[in-house]
Amino acid sequence: MGTVNSVPPQRELPYSKTTATLYYFAGRGLADQIRWLMAYTEVSFTQRVVGTRQRFLNLKDSGQLPFGQLPMLQIDGVEIVQSQAIIRYIARRANLTGKDAKDEIACDMLAETAFDLLKLMTPFPFLRGTPAEAEQKANARKKWEEQGSRLEMYIERNTKKGKGAYLVGNSVTYADVLVAHVLTWFVEELGADICEGMPYLLELQHNILQKESLQAFLRGPQYYKLGDAEYVEQVQTVLDRKTQAAPAPPSAPSSETKAQ
Numbered sequence: 001m002g003t004v005n006s007v008p009p010q011r012e013l014p015y016s017k018t019t020a021t022l023y024y025f026a027g028r029g030l031a032d033q034i035r036w037l038m039a040y041t042e043v044s045f046t047q048r049v050v051g052t053r054q055r056f057l058n059l060k061d062s063g064q065l066p067f068g069q070l071p072m073l074q075i076d077g078v079e080i081v082q083s084q085a086i087i088r089y090i091a092r093r094a095n096l097t098g099k100d101a102k103d104e105i106a107c108d109m110l111a112e113t114a115f116d117l118l119k120l121m122t123p124f125p126f127l128r129g130t131p132a133e134a135e136q137k138a139n140a141r142k143k144w145e146e147q148g149s150r151l152e153m154y155i156e157r158n159t160k161k162g163k164g165a166y167l168v169g170n171s172v173t174y175a176d177v178l179v180a181h182v183l184t185w186f187v188e189e190l191g192a193d194i195c196e197g198m199p200y201l202l203e204l205q206h207n208i209l210q211k212e213s214l215q216a217f218l219r220g221p222q223y224y225k226l227g228d229a230e231y232v233e234q235v236q237t238v239l240d241r242k243t244q245a246a247p248a249p250p251s252a253p254s255s256e257t258k259a260q
């Protein structure tokens, strides 16, 4: 953090050639949902990788991270932190919150469920090869069985009412995108068998993945693979959580990356 009397670091300005600028590590984490939803809703974005401790401290000291945390998104002249606030903003902007206030509440509840599930996936890169990995996998699988089957029931009910394979109402909402996202991640970490006996969820995922802009994103450089040792190293360095503290780099590189 800056010292008394020191000049605050310059604020980072949004990249002018894309609609949004996303600040996060070079990996999935809490930004992955945001990337998926921006891709689905055709928001062009640039990713600024916060890859050094100094860049992270500069963002905090400049006041751009009011709670001292990433991710942060610059869009439409505002800066948003808190991943779920970012998600809701993008969803409302794209009219993906259903037809009325009741639908919006349903979307909100489902989005929180997707977020609960997501938080079971984000620790995996940090646990690989440790005894805790198997325990976390077993816990995630159990939670999936509970919550996945509830999500399956939502879609089944809607389908049987003739509304289609959606979680809310008779068209896509951001809840569908988030559930397709977390399901995809679960399958990567735990295997495709977690979806056995869940045909409605698979249909929903299939429908969401048909979206061309999402497919292009998933094929492109803005989509990160499952977190590996390099990602772990970066996060731990930036957040200063390494057991052996690495010296902070003298200045943050101007890593303008991955414009879409």
Ligand SMILES: N[C@@H](CCC(=O)N[C@@H](CS)C(=O)NCC(=O)O)C(=O)O
Residues within 6 Å of the ligand: 029, 030, 068, 069, 070, 071, 081, 082, 083, 084, 239
């Ligand atoms: N509730 C926040 C949590 C954000 C969060 O924990 N971010 C981590 C990185 S994934 C962070 O910046 N941690 C720094 C810290 O807490 O000091 C959200 O959903 O955005």
